[in-house]
Amino acid sequence: AQSVTQLDSQVPVFEEAPVELRCNYSSSVSVYLFWYVQYPNQGLQLLLKYLSGSTLVKGINGFEAEFNKSQTSFHLRKPSVHISDTAEYFCAVTQRSGSARQLTFGSGTQLTVLP
Amino acid sequence: AAGVIQSPRHLIKEKRETATLKCYPIPRHDTVYWYQQGPGQDPQFLISFYEKMQSDKGSIPDRFSAQQFSDYHSELNMSSLELGDSALYFCASSLGTVNTEAFFGQGTRLTVV
Numbered sequence: 759a760q761s762v763t764q765l766d767s768q769v770p771v772f773e774e775a776p777v778e779l780r781c782n783y784s785s786s787v788s789v790y791l792f793w794y795v796q797y798p799n800q801g802l803q804l805l806l807k808y809l810s811g812s813t814l815v816k817g818i819n820g821f822e823a824e825f826n827k828s829q830t831s832f833h834l835r836k837p838s839v840h841i842s843d844t845a846e847y848f849c850a851v852t853q854r855s856g857s858a859r860q861l862t863f864g865s866g867t868q869l870t871v872l873p
Numbered sequence: 874a875a876g877v878i879q880s881p882r883h884l885i886k887e888k889r890e891t892a893t894l895k896c897y898p899i900p901r902h903d904t905v906y907w908y909q910q911g912p913g914q915d916p917q918f919l920i921s922f923y924e925k926m927q928s929d930k931g932s933i934p935d936r937f938s939a940q941q942f943s944d945y946h947s948e949l950n951m952s953s954l955e956l957g958d959s960a961l962y963f964c965a966s967s968l969g970t971v972n973t974e975a976f977f978g979q980g981t982r983l984t985v986v
Contacts, residue, residue, distance in 0.1 A: 794977075799875075801963060802916070802977040848915060859967065860906055860929055861975060863915040 760851050764864035772872050779834040779867045781849030789851040791832040792824055792861065796846045805847070808832060819843065820849035844871045848855055875899055877966050877978035885984045886954050887950040894949040894981045896968030904928070904977060908937060916963055922947060923969070952981040954985045 765780040783789065793805040802870040806817025822833045832849060846868050850861040878897040886892050898905050904923045908916040909932075918931035922941035935962075936954075941947045951958060960980050965975040 799982075801979040802965075804974060804976075807974065816893075849881070859904070860918040860921055860931065860966075861908075862918070865915045 760789055760853065761864050762849050762851055762864035764847075764849055764867050767865065768868045768870070770870045770872055771791045773841055774838045776837050776841050777835065777843075777869065779847050779849075779869065781832045781834065781864060782831065783830050783849070783851050783860070785830075785837050785851060785853070788854040790854055791823075792833050793817065793821070793823060793832070794846065794848045794850060794863075795819075796866075802848065805834070817846075818838050820868055839869070839871045842873060843869060845869060858869075877964055877976050879962075879964050879978035879981050880929070880973075881981060882979065883982045883984075884947070885986060887986055888954055888955050888956060890985075892951045892954060894962050895903060896947045896949070896964030896966075896978060898945050898947070898964075898974055902966035902968050903945055904967045904969060904975075905968075906940055906965040907933075907949050908965065910961040910963060910980070911957075912960070914960075919949070934949070939954070948971075951983075956985050959983060959985045 760785045771777045779854045791808040794802040806815050808815045810827045816822045846866045848866050849864040880895045906921040907919040912914040919933040925941045939949045955986045961980045963980045965977045967975045
């Protein structure tokens, strides 16, 4: 079984400032890691994913995340945020092997970009 | 590109009624997942299907059932609806159990009154 902890439920930040959304996971098996974004009343859109290889992963909309195996973390970063980045962000994991490929989500972080 | 289609987008039902939610996966995707997202909550896995067979089961109530049809679309049937069933229901699809990315639909917002 796996679990995901998003350490901040709300992150307010001013426009053009950098932001980091924190995510830690726990799992007894190897996992794949994802960040999804959800705009109000919308579905979940994949921002980026870590499967293997380079621990720094670049995604859409200027976001990137770094996988740290020793700290079991997968923090999401953006060097300069825009008003349009205001949304709920979910970190998620799925196990690498076996037939159960459902995602386990964190509780989400509401990013609010202030003018 | 074609995406995951869910219908209806919005549904209002009374307590004790039944509801059927439909999901049409991306063409050639053979795996479907259902998630429930309550107000202010993270999505919770309900059930998944691979090649028309149930592949895994999460926190799906006994009042709910689901299946995947020969054309790979899936339906989530919900009976004896309760107020607590009000939520956003997402369907996601992927290609097989090896593919690592699930694509989500826009969701069906179910309101039980």
